[in-house]
Amino acid sequence: MTATDDAPISWPPAIPPAPTYLDDRLKHWAAATPDAEAMTYLGRTWTWAQWYDRVQRAAGGLRDLGVARGDVVSFLDKNHPACVEVSLAAGSIGAANAIINWRSAGDEIDYAVNDSGAKVLFVGTELMPTIEEIRDRLPHVERIITVTPEGDEGDEYEQFLADATPVDDGPDVLEDDVCLIMYSSGTTGRPKGIQLTHRNMVAHTVNAHDGWGFDPGDKSMVAMPLFHVGGSSYVLFGIHDGVPSVMTREADGASLAGAILAGANRTFLVPAVLAQVLHSGEDAIKLFSHLKTYTYGAAPMPPPLLRAAMAAWPDTDFIQVYGLTEVGGVATHLMPEDHRTAAAEGHPERLLSAGKPIPGVEVRIVDPALLTDLPTGEHGEIWLRTDQLMKGFLNKPEATAEVITDDGWFRTGDMGHIDADGYVYVSDRLKDxxxxxxxxxxxxxxxxxxxxxxxxxxxxxxxxxxxxxxxxxxxxxxxxxxxxxxxxxxxxxxxxxxxxxxxxxxxxxxxxxxxxxxxxxxxxxxxxxxxxxxxxxx
Structure with a gap:
């Protein structure tokens, strides 16, 4: 399936209504620019109308399987647009998608799927051998549907869509219904299910979008794994703005290069990818110079690596982000102008900072023992307050109470300070x-x-x-x-x-x-x- 070129797409498009639910912007672009390209993956491309139809069919298929508001389904595979479709579809009927780390061992998958209570499990065919080994330990799973990377003949997920009747959003869905469950390690040594609501994800998409956007002809590269908040949150940016996304199955060099050659020029990746590219030779460095924006985070960026990358790609806008899954992703950002002027304005240390809070996020530095605010520049625990903050840890009310105060502040467990100009520095962690x-x-x-x-x-x-x-x-x-x-x-x-x-x-x-x-x-x-x-x- 390919997008059609019958009519030119005006830019910028008309400003759509502010979204309330996870799928609102997809629904809007399906009506406003139905024939424009929306998503490309392994040689397949869907228009906005085609992609929204798939989401509506997935929602209808889930309802046919008895999935209702408050239920959970689960997805286990490498990156695949089907994961996004299931998230949007489940959210549209008041259910949630628990996305499992495909790198997990069998015992870890067993724990997460059972903890989530998933009724339906979507599994990439490459990972079915692991599921077959633990199938008898997944009593809540009523149906398993396999997904192939290319959507070949015999793909159960494609048949699941074909057999389903498209349905609209559920009338009883609320903003505070959980739509995503992301698993992150917890204090017991077992993963914790982080419950993110429509309100959380929409607020994050709007807030973290501050300070940058897309230009005509831009394409967003979705390469971070979707089981990571950096993947499932970032993919919503392209959907929010109505620009095409190119999704890679993995974040390996060949896949990233292929996405750039397909026109992708804005992305979010971990710093380790920069290191790989810089050590891959002149051709790789030249190819990556086509990126207009390189947002990085989720891991420390060694200063020598950042300086080398900025020298190699002087025309690329670098954005550093700091955040946590519990707040839907980004909480602070260091913008391109800060990267470029840090040394020129006599503040080279700012390249070590995580920037300033994004709109809609409050930050405090608190003495972790006394629970009192600390003066500017003093080192303490970073606390955040925002509409992006999770509903809580699934099935763990005590663990939730340990990190969310009665007045809505989230104790990150990260240590740092804020300087006189409002820049946040993350130095180490209370938790291991x-x-x-x-x-x-x-x-x-x-x-x-x-x-x-x-x-x-x-x-x-x-x-x-x-x-x-x-x-x-x-x-x-x-x-x-x-x-x-x-x-x-x-x-x-x-x-x-x-x-x-x-x-x-x-x-x-x-x-x-x-x-x-x-x-x-x-x-x-x-x-x-x-x-x-x-x-x-x-």
Whole structure:
């Protein structure tokens, strides 16, 4: 299917009504510019009218399967427009899509699908072997529908759409109904389902869009994984503005290059991608110079890498963003003019900042022990208040109460300060989250797996600097007396039980872990040698 070129598309298009629900802008563009290109993926292209029809059919198909307001469906695959379609369709009838990290191990998928209570599970054919292994452990799942990358003959999802009758939005859907559930590691070492509502996602799309937009002929490249808030939130930007999106199945070099050659010129990616491109030779650097906007975040950007990228692509607008899944994505941004003028105006340190709060987001720096506001420049916990803030953690009211105050402030667990000019600096974390290549790894989750090895007496997992990924997962273990285990053996043990990005890249085996007088392991002491001299601690 291809977009037609019968009529020129005027620009800028008429300003559409402010959206209320996740699918409002898709519905608008399907009526206003029905034949314009909306989404391209692996050689297939859909117009706005065609794409909206698919969403309406998905909604009708879900209703036929008994999915109703308050229910949950789940999606497990690499990037695929079907995931976005299911999210929009489920939201339109008051249900939610729980998007599962396709890199997860079987036990992790088992936990997330069961925790979400999903009635219908959409699965990429590549991942069906994992689901077949755990099928008997998914009692809530009433129907599994497979999805192929190319939509070939026999694709169950395409047949699911073809058999369905399109339906309009449910009349009883509310702004505060949950439409997305994103899984992120939690304090127990098990993932937490972050419930995001229509109000949250619409507010994020509008607020985070501040300061930049699209020009005639622009295309948005959606390359971040959709199980990550940076993918499922970012894809809404193109839908919001009515410009075409080019989605890649993965964020590998060949796929990104193909998207740029297809006209994509604005994107959001993790810093590790910049490093890969800069080390790929002149042809790759020249190709990526076609990007008008490179928004980066979800992991630390090493200052030398940022300076090299800005030198390589002087005409590209760089935007840094800081945020969390719990607030739908972005909370602060460092805009292109800040990148360009930081050194010229005598503020090179601003390239280390996360910029200023986006509209609709309030920021405080709070003493984490006394819970009192700290003066400008002092280091404390970053608190946020915004309409973007999640409804709460699924099935975990106590965990929700720990991070959301009675007056609506969200305790991020991130430490930092705000300077006199209002720039936010994120330095380290209260919670032991490791961000590696844009993926969140919570140390108790890895520690739980390592502690199950028969030779491991005690373990601490930390994040250490990594030039490519920002941080790498490292474990420090002490072994049971009289036992033996090698670094290779322990890493392989983790890889068999966790997604590979969560498994330690290195393991130190020492006689005993350092502890304070109360017996608590001193992770800060373990981290210190690796982070000494680093400009950022996160």
């Amino acid at each position: 989250m490791i961000i590696t290549g844009g993926e969140n790894v919570y140390s108790p989750e890895v520690e739980r797996v390592l502690s199950e090895h028969p030779a491991v007496l005690e373990v601490a997992v930390i994040g250490v600097p990594d030039e490519k990924w920002g941080e790498a997962v490292k474990a420090v273990v002490a072994l049971e007396e009289g036992t033996e285990a090698s670094e290779v053996e322990l890493i392989e043990w983790c890889r068999e039980r966790l997604a590979h990005f969560k498994a330690p890249k290195s393991i130190d085996i020492i006689p005993a872990l350092p502890r304070n007088p109360t017996g608590k392991i001193l992770k800060r002491s373990l981290r210190a040698p690796y982070w000494e001299g680093q400009q950022r601690q996160v």
